[in-house]
Amino acid sequence: xxxxxxxxxxxxxxxxxxxxxxxxxxxxxxxxxxxxxxxxxxxxxxxxxxxxxxxxxxxxxxxxxxxxxxxxxxxxxxxxxxxxxxxxxxxxxxxxxxxxxxxxxxxxxxxxxxxxxxxxxxxxxxxxxxxxxxxxxxxxxxxxxxxxxxxxxxxxxxxxxxxxxxxxxxxxxxxxxxxxxxxxxxxxxxxxxxxxxxxxxxxxxxxxxxxxxxxxxxxxxxxxxxxxxxxxxxxxxxxxxxxxxxxxxxxxxxxxxxxxxxxxxxxxxxxxxxxxxxxxxxxxxxxxxxxxxxxxxxxxxxxxxxxxxxxxxxxxxxxxxxxxxxxxxxxxxxxxxxxxxxxxxxxxxxxxxxxxxxxxxxxxxxxxxxxxxxxxxxxxxxxxxxxxxxxxxxxxxxxxxxxxxxxxxxxxxxxxxxxxxx
Amino acid sequence: xxxxxxxxxxxxxxxxxxxxxxxxxxxxxxxxxxxxxxxxxxxxxxxxxxxxxxxxxxxxxxxxxxxxxxxxxxxxxxxxxxxxxxxxxxxxxxxxxxxxxxxxxxxxxxxxxxxxxxxxxxxxxxxxxxxxxxxxxxxxxxxxxxxxxxxxxxxxxxxxxxxxxxxxxxxxxxxxxxxxxxxxxxxxxxxxxxxxxxxxxxxxxxxxxxxxxxxxxxxx
Numbered sequence: 001x002x003x004x005x006x007x008x009x010x011x012x013x014x015x016x017x018x019x020x021x022x023x024x025x026x027x028x029x030x031x032x033x034x035x036x037x038x039x040x041x042x043x044x045x046x047x048x049x050x051x052x053x054x055x056x057x058x059x060x061x062x063x064x065x066x067x068x069x070x071x072x073x074x075x076x077x078x079x080x081x082x083x084x085x086x087x088x089x090x091x092x093x094x095x096x097x098x099x100x101x102x103x104x105x106x107x108x109x110x111x112x113x114x115x116x117x118x119x120x121x122x123x124x125x126x127x128x129x130x131x132x133x134x135x136x137x138x139x140x141x142x143x144x145x146x147x148x149x150x151x152x153x154x155x156x157x158x159x160x161x162x163x164x165x166x167x168x169x170x171x172x173x174x175x176x177x178x179x180x181x182x183x184x185x186x187x188x189x190x191x192x193x194x195x196x197x198x199x200x201x202x203x204x205x206x207x208x209x210x211x212x213x214x215x216x217x218x219x220x221x222x223x224x225x226x227x228x229x230x231x232x233x234x235x236x237x238x239x240x241x242x243x244x245x246x247x248x249x250x251x252x253x254x255x256x257x258x259x260x261x262x263x264x265x266x267x268x269x270x271x272x273x274x275x276x277x278x279x280x281x282x283x284x285x286x287x288x289x290x291x292x293x294x295x296x297x298x299x300x301x302x303x304x305x306x307x308x309x310x311x312x313x314x315x316x317x318x319x320x321x322x323x324x325x326x327x328x329x330x331x332x333x334x335x336x337x338x339x340x341x342x343x344x345x346x347x348x349x350x351x352x353x354x355x356x357x358x359x360x361x362x363x364x365x366x367x368x369x370x371x372x373x374x375x376x377x378x379x380x381x382x383x384x385x386x387x388x389x390x391x392x393x394x395x396x397x398x399x400x401x402x403x404x405x406x407x408x409x410x411x412x413x414x415x416x417x418x419x420x421x422x
Numbered sequence: 423x424x425x426x427x428x429x430x431x432x433x434x435x436x437x438x439x440x441x442x443x444x445x446x447x448x449x450x451x452x453x454x455x456x457x458x459x460x461x462x463x464x465x466x467x468x469x470x471x472x473x474x475x476x477x478x479x480x481x482x483x484x485x486x487x488x489x490x491x492x493x494x495x496x497x498x499x500x501x502x503x504x505x506x507x508x509x510x511x512x513x514x515x516x517x518x519x520x521x522x523x524x525x526x527x528x529x530x531x532x533x534x535x536x537x538x539x540x541x542x543x544x545x546x547x548x549x550x551x552x553x554x555x556x557x558x559x560x561x562x563x564x565x566x567x568x569x570x571x572x573x574x575x576x577x578x579x580x581x582x583x584x585x586x587x588x589x590x591x592x593x594x595x596x597x598x599x600x601x602x603x604x605x606x607x608x609x610x611x612x613x614x615x616x617x618x619x620x621x622x623x624x625x626x627x628x629x630x631x632x633x634x635x636x637x638x639x640x641x642x
Contacts, residue, residue: 035455069637086460191462191465197439314637358454401440412434412438413433413454415456415458418439
């Protein structure tokens with residue numbers, strides 16, 4: 001018998017959730033893409049992925065089921081052949097076809113897509129991997145580029161940020177919302193389809209609008225989203241709750257590529273008949289400012305990690321734990337209307353930067369959330385992508401109309417799922 | 423590119439994807455790549471499942487009708503229904519592409535055992551044979567199958583160690599529920615022997631696998 005033992009590692013605190021709640025409809029696979037100014041060459045991309053994986057052993061893993069927890073183990077299989085995109089984004093990864101890797105790479109014309117299962121990394125972690133992949137791809141496709149070794153902007157760290165920040169002691173009370181939020185439902189697309197509506201706009205323009213309202217770009221876009229939902233669901237009195245993932249690396253000085261984020265909720269409860277856009281911006285701003293504090297996140301981390309480390313929880317077999325996790329998640333999902341995630345700016349070193357046109361991201365659907373939005377930017381190009389499992393695109397229409405009426409120039413590209421209204 | 427006067431946005435189509443009104447062509451280079459057309463793939467497995475369910479419902483109705491018409495009871499038709507359901511469960515198990523062949527056979531064995539227990543206690547004739555004979559025989563069968571899978575797939579022998587532990591636990595359980603003593607002892611002996619030899623021949627890799635599965639990290 002072969003005596004070489006593969007390396008293995010525990011999942012981070014948040015990652016325990018994803019293998020349990022993932023289904024065909026709620027895949028927990030998110031996409032990050034980089035568009036170049038040239039067509040992608042498949043063979044070079046394949047080579048680039050293999051080269052990148054050598055630097056990121058933390059991504060060359062597969063998910064295994066233990067008696068008490070899932071865990072990650074070194075994957076001895078080769079990475080599968082990189083294919084041209086031919087399906088909806090954010091599909092559940094077919095582990096057999098994908099040689100059990102927890103991420104997949106595809107391309108379409110000038111775009112390179114990285115789809116990552118959330119148990120492996122969060123948006124920022126995957127962004128680091130994608131950046132390294134683009135560096136490697138450009139090194140291979142352009143002889144004129146003198147290869148620059150990875151430096152501080154590429155972190156290979158795979159520590160568990162939650163465990164690092166957790167201080168044992170008094171267990172904080174849960175500060176998870178128990179609101180019964182508004183849920184956006186509608187006629188679904190055929191065959192688990194996913195509609196993609198992408199708006200591209202200038203960072204300068206949106207920045208100046210945000211400045212005029214005295215808020216950040218993130219707050220402005222979340223507020224616009226809340227206002228679009230409010231206008232679409234006019235007369236609704238239920239809370240509109242937009243979950244905003246917050247990168248904890250900044251607060252706790254970490255550079256891990258594992259999951260290290262927490263959720264803040266932008267709450268907007270319509271109590272009167274007519275709200276102006278500016279009023280909603282103010283409400284959302286105050287709601288987010290109150291939650292995005294280091295102390296708040298520390299409490300959330302303490303609560304989550306202490307739950308994981310409790311000796312009773314540790315001793316419960318995985319099969320039973322999974323039932324509890326599914327129940328708790330389904331209950332928590334009621335407190336949120338939708339999600340808007342800001343992946344931030346993707347910066348490349350020179351001379352790589354001049355080959356890159358755009359950075360964008362997409363989110364998969366989850367329980368109770370049939371529409372989500374992701375923001376990403378590169379240079380002066382900001383991309384906002386709405387993914388939805390519904391035929392109706394009223395919210396997306398309102399969102400872009402609000403911005404265009406504020407003199408923001410927007411270009412819309414879709415995957416055609418919402419083009420015909422029947 | 424085109425311009426939608428309603429939404430005041432530039433779009434890549436003659437029809438605005440947001441408001442579905444017609445757009446006007448404009449002089450603007452589109453440097454944003456779109457998305458491929460997705461061909462709808464027929465879900466053959468899903469179709470087979472639905473067809474089986476429809477057939478099951480039809481059979482169930484016919485069985486219940488005939489049974490009630492001739493005997494005014496529902497005795498044997500219930501068994502028929504249970505058999506059809508067993509077939510459906512086994513189909514679901516084998517359609518799951520995410521699990522291994524070993525897991526499929528093991529799960530099917532469990533489903534068959536539950537079915538036999540149902541038959542045994544439903545007819546109330548010589549009650550207990552399913553637990554007395556079938557349970558230890560199934561454990562022996564599982565152990566033998568595990569042995570063959572371990573030998574054939576010896577590079578990944580560690581994948582079968584949890585199943586070996588489960589068979590040991592089941593063997594102990596079958597003693598406590600009063601199964602045939604001789605068969606149970608054979609089942610227990612074989613399952614313990616298989617686990618012990620896997621640990622012995624597997625060496626460090628086998629022990630490491632146990633640490634992994636039980637989430638024990640020696641570095642902590």
